[in-house]
Amino acid sequence: MAIRQRRRGWLAVTTVVAASLVGGLTTTGTASADRNPPARTMDLQLLAVNDLHGNLEPPQGSSGTILEPGATVPTPAGGMAHLATQLEAARAKNPNSLTVAAGDMIGASPLLSGLFHDEPTIEGLNKLGLDVSSVGNHEFDEGRAELLRMQNGGCHPKDGCYTPGREFKGADFEYLAANVVDEKTGLPIMAPISIKYVNGAWIGFIGMTLEGTPDVVTAEGVKGLKFKDEVETANRYTKLLKLIGVKSIVVLLHEGGQPTSGAYYNYDCNAGGALGLSGPVVDIAKNLDPEIDAVVTGHTHQSYVCSIPDPKGQPRLVTSGASLGRLYTEINLTYDKRTRDIVRTKVSAANHIVRRTTAEHEGMKTLIKDWNALAAPVANRTVGYIAGKIDGRGSTKPESPLGDLIADAQLEATAAADKGAAQLALMNPGGIRSDFAYEGPEGNGVVTYAEAFTVQPFTNMMVTQTLTGQAILDLLAQQVTGVNAEKPRWLQVSKGFAYTVDKTKTGAAMIVPGSVKLNGEPIDPAKSYRVSSNEFLAGGGDGFTAFKTGTDKLNGGSDLEALLAYLAAHSSAGTPLPVPAADRITFQG
Structure with missing residues (x-):
């Protein structure tokens, strides 16, 4: 890879500036000779x-x-x-x-x-x-x-x-x-x-x-x-x-x-x-x-x-x-x-x-057009169908419909015994970068590769690991404590997982004891569970350090691949994917 250094180093530049400024300080002149002095x-x-x-x-949807x-x-x-x-x-x-x-x-x-x-x-x-x-x-x-x-x-x-x-x-x-x-x-x-x-x-x-x-x-x-x-x-x-x-x-x-x-x-x-x-x-x-x-x-x-x-x-x-x-x-x-x-x-x-009623800059318009031409063969490929707008980044609620969809996709991608045997998938909300718009030039309800990529652009690899029930409870507490105390980060959860949040409480007490269940059974702090997440979360990102206690880790495909596979398996032009209800986390108080 050829790399060209087109600028002088910052230290060299500051030296030149310093010399210039010192020169300016030592310059002398006769003020009285200037009858029209410049503005100060x-x-x-x-x-x-x-x-x-x-x-x-x-940007598409409410993000724009x-x-x-x-x-x-x-x-x-x-x-x-x-x-x-x-x-x-x-x-x-x-x-x-x-x-x-x-x-x-x-x-x-x-x-x-x-x-x-x-x-x-x-x-x-x-x-x-x-x-x-x-x-x-x-x-x-x-x-x-x-x-x-x-x-x-x-x-x-x-x-x-x-x-x-x-x-x-x-x-x-x-x-x-x-x-x-x-x-x-x-x-x-x-x-x-x-x-x-x-x-x-x-x-x-x-x-x-x-x-x-x-x-x-x-x-x-x-x-x-x-x-x-x-x-x-x-x-x-x-x-x-x-x-x-x-x-x-x-x-x-x-x-x-x-x-x-x-x-x-x-x-x-x-x-x-x-x-x-x-x-x-x-x-x-x-x-x-x-x-x-x-x-x-x-x-x-x-x-x-x-x-x-x-x-x-x-x-x-x-x-x-x-x-x-x-x-x-x-x-x-x-x-x-x-x-x-x-x-x-x-x-x-x-x-x-930045109002879209403003005229478009011709040079920028041309640049975008040229790159779009290069991207078109990949970008315009249909990857799924949806029955309505699915809010993600633009959702006004802690649990978003698109968050549920992504978590379900990640669970399905890692549930098989040879893929990780995951029982639960957790997704960080910050990794959901857009919404799935319903209307579009390709036709209503059509999801293109470009739209899927915009939602999941990091191509983080999936990691499935064993966590204790206590670690899962700790993860839920970390949504509202530590670095997330001032502004909670609500993990998006896969189907079968549910719990209740009491908004009248503060900190870890917000997670209602006994409400955390997987497939209807209370999470047992002493038991072990197979949990799937992207590699960013698995490494303790966003303050979710309880992930770092996991064992028996198995790496899988990317989060984008999981999403694409889920859309392909669960939607068609005749049977589009329903909008998820986003009802797995109950907020009370």
Whole structure:
């Protein structure tokens, strides 16, 4: 695989910048000779996106909508061709503009991008005019080497080049990974900072993913890497930027928060006085160096514009723009040319809907069309039939119909004695990336390979192992404790498994004792059971560490193969698959 390094190392760049800034400091002039001195300040604009997840085309179903205040019908949103047009219009209003991102731009992608290892999305982001992005946890889905290929280019080591004579060039923008280091050398695996020059202004960016990335990525994806504390890392690089004279600093952070009330696409966390935001980003923002002027976040797929006080009590902007390309964030900064710093009292931001009524950008439209032509022979193949819309990612309930379907498919794929003898299958909700739409160009109720891939894009391998009944009970408790205490992660369960949740309780007490049953029989803590899951969960992902107590593990096919086989076995044009009832978990209170 040919890899080309097209940029100077970040340390070399900072040296050049430092020399330039020092030169600027020592320049002298006669102020009185200038009768019309230039304005002391200038307006800067950041256009920010996050958590695109390779959605070049508008996301399908409820995942492709935004609810506006006062509206009863969601607004269709998203699509890179629409986003490109809107960003061009925004830049036309202020040429002093940079486009930035807060990670998860690739990974968990629909077939159009995922089939080609996200090369289409990187090319789309180049065309979009992205200047710099932090890495997110999904940038590590295929491991360090593949992430570096995304940055530097070269054809895929196994699949090769997708178009004869045309080699993938990599990202024109910089991926930043300040808190991701090689466990042997202790050095960042990619540039930790980027310094941009905009019409006389120097802006420093520090890019990071969440410290807990190993908890939400397969072990193979983060092999040989360490993920450092976000605050400690950002503050260290802030000192470096200040040392070389860069005083305007923005953090691009793939970690976020949850609006606590009345959330909508341009949610103001500070309306009503108290901070209406919870989650890891709050403590991070409160402890970041006061010299940092703004924080662009992601990961939680939420929408907010907040002011969170820094350690000196001064207000500081923190933003997030939902996910899947449905929003972009416009951040307006005032730069003081004399102090070379951002005037914090004049910082503002707003999220904007990427409306599908916007004209499509011709260049982006052509790029998408070209990749679609390559994907069509695989993408358009019919793999099943459904009787109605099956909600997954877009479900408003903890147990989703599509979650039941996937768990049933995984149980069936691993139930045979030679396949694992599974009695129960558990599926992580975060691994369900979309819905099964009923209506479509291929015909109502038809499920294509592209739709199935979009729902299950990771191709995680199935693992069947022996767990004690106590371990199963522990898994259910871990849905609402530990890292999942603030925002529960409800495992999707296969047929025959049922239990009750008491919403009046907290923590592990929410799981009603004696309600956990398999095929009508209470789970016995002392007995052993064969449990199937994808390899991510089997490795303890998402805080479900009880999986790591399993024994007698047997690896099987991929979760996508299980889903495809289930659709083929249980649906036809004349007898489509019914919409699952999603009634295995009972919520009371």
